[in-house]
Amino acid sequence: MSPRQPERHFGPELLKGLWRENPVFIAVLGLCPALAVTNSLLNGLVMGAATAFVLIGAATIVSLLRRLIPSQVRISTYIIIIATFVTVVDFLLAALMPEAHKQLGAFIALIVANCVILGRIEAFASKNPVGVSVADAVGMAGGFTLALSMIGAIRELLGSGSLLGFDVMGPRFEPWAIMILPPGGFLSMGVILAVFAYLEKRKARASEAASHPRDGEAAR
Amino acid sequence: MSDFGELVFIFASASVINNFTLAYFLGLCPFFGVTGRLDTALRLGLANIFVLLITSFAAWVLNTFILVNAPYLRLISFIVVIASTVQFVEMAIKKLSPALFRALGIFLPLITTNCAILGLALFQTSRGYGLVEGLVFALGAGVGLTLALVIMAGIRVETEVNGVPELVRGTAMSFFIAGVLSLAFMGFAGLFSSA
Numbered sequence: 272m273s274p275r276q277p278e279r280h281f282g283p284e285l286l287k288g289l290w291r292e293n294p295v296f297i298a299v300l301g302l303c304p305a306l307a308v309t310n311s312l313l314n315g316l317v318m319g320a321a322t323a324f325v326l327i328g329a330a331t332i333v334s335l336l337r338r339l340i341p342s343q344v345r346i347s348t349y350i351i352i353i354a355t356f357v358t359v360v361d362f363l364l365a366a367l368m369p370e371a372h373k374q375l376g377a378f379i380a381l382i383v384a385n386c387v388i389l390g391r392i393e394a395f396a397s398k399n400p401v402g403v404s405v406a407d408a409v410g411m412a413g414g415f416t417l418a419l420s421m422i423g424a425i426r427e428l429l430g431s432g433s434l435l436g437f438d439v440m441g442p443r444f445e446p447w448a449i450m451i452l453p454p455g456g457f458l459s460m461g462v463i464l465a466v467f468a469y470l471e472k473r474k475a476r477a478s479e480a481a482s483h484p485r486d487g488e489a490a491r
Numbered sequence: 492m493s494d495f496g497e498l499v500f501i502f503a504s505a506s507v508i509n510n511f512t513l514a515y516f517l518g519l520c521p522f523f524g525v526t527g528r529l530d531t532a533l534r535l536g537l538a539n540i541f542v543l544l545i546t547s548f549a550a551w552v553l554n555t556f557i558l559v560n561a562p563y564l565r566l567i568s569f570i571v572v573i574a575s576t577v578q579f580v581e582m583a584i585k586k587l588s589p590a591l592f593r594a595l596g597i598f599l600p601l602i603t604t605n606c607a608i609l610g611l612a613l614f615q616t617s618r619g620y621g622l623v624e625g626l627v628f629a630l631g632a633g634v635g636l637t638l639a640l641v642i643m644a645g646i647r648v649e650t651e652v653n654g655v656p657e658l659v660r661g662t663a664m665s666f667f668i669a670g671v672l673s674l675a676f677m678g679f680a681g682l683f684s685s686a
């Protein structure tokens with residue numbers, strides 16, 4: 272029925288989400304949680320873990336049910352599965368880490384609307400067997416958590432002069448209050464994207480120079 | 492009088508002080524996705540106001556009559572009811588007012604997946620707003636979203652004809668613009684401090 276899928280392997284599916292196809296920095300998805308809650312490293316980690324739980328759980332279920340879900344109602348089915356996992360994680364956090372739950376507030380519930388999750392489920396888990404789907408979900412969730420921790424670490428370091436609550440910048444450091452406020456989220460994301468664009472460009476130039484050493488010089 | 496003052500405060504707070512896009516980071520996908528042109532940004536904003544008002548009403552009905560005994564079903568019922576209501580309204584508008592339907596275009600169905608909509612329903616619940624307060628909150632949030640979209644589109648149109656460094660052209664530049672806008676909107680926080 273469905274076209275034959277290319278052979279999938281665990282390793283590459285697991286690793287691609289971490290860096291090469293990072294959901295936040297490369298695909299620029301899931302911005303709402305990536306910027307809203309990342310004013311400290313801890314919040315970024317908790318949010319990343321919660322999203323990982325939902326993504327891995329939903330991907331497993333959808334992948335197992337992929338032959339049973341009628342394609343006309345698949346999106347609503349996915350949403351209900353995702354919303355169920357989000358409800359679970361919401362109550363889990365409220366019970367286990369009430370302090371963090373209060374800080375993240377409605378943004379835990381808003382994981383439902385995170386397009387990284389629906390995107391991976393629609394693009395990958397609904398078409399592939401459980402094993403590789405879980406590998407893909409773990410990789411993407413890892414990449415998402417990595418991105419959130421990175422933004423959170425930068426903002427906490429510059430905005431409060433600390434990391435995970437420990438003072439690391441010393442008493443002489445004047446915190447950049449702006450970094451833990453909303454504008455700091457936009458600005459740090461802009462800088463990170465610019466750095467990624469620079470790395471990408473340098474890599475492209477290097478590979479171009481390696482493949483056509485003389486063409487590269489002639490063009491200049 | 493105090494009731495009216497309360498409503499004015501809710502409106503001002505949702506529209507400019509705690510702007511959904513620039514302070515809460517809700518609805519960022521359309522904010523970066525469709526702000527390439529001014530008129531589409533404006534239309535998307537209007538469609539947003541419309542859907543937010545419907546959502547606010549639907550969330551109020553759910554909270555008051557149905558979810559009283561089953562709060563753990565809140566998230567699931569919100570997302571299902573909101574998505575289907577928007578779909579239903581879309582069909583109704585198509586039938587009743589083709590002109591309005593054409594004006595809103597593709598944006599109406601796209602809005603369903605916008606996190607600002609679900610965010611509104613959740614914030615309204617957690618703050619315990621009633622029907623009127625909820626509707627005013629929705630209107631304020633919608634006006635705020637429209638404002639942010641239109642300003643963003645206006646600035647981005649300008650940057651396209653100006654010499655932006657190649658490295659930050661595109662998405663990175665949009666984030667810098669958003670950061671500066673967000674900074675500017677923070678100034679509105681002083682609006683009510685004396686009260």
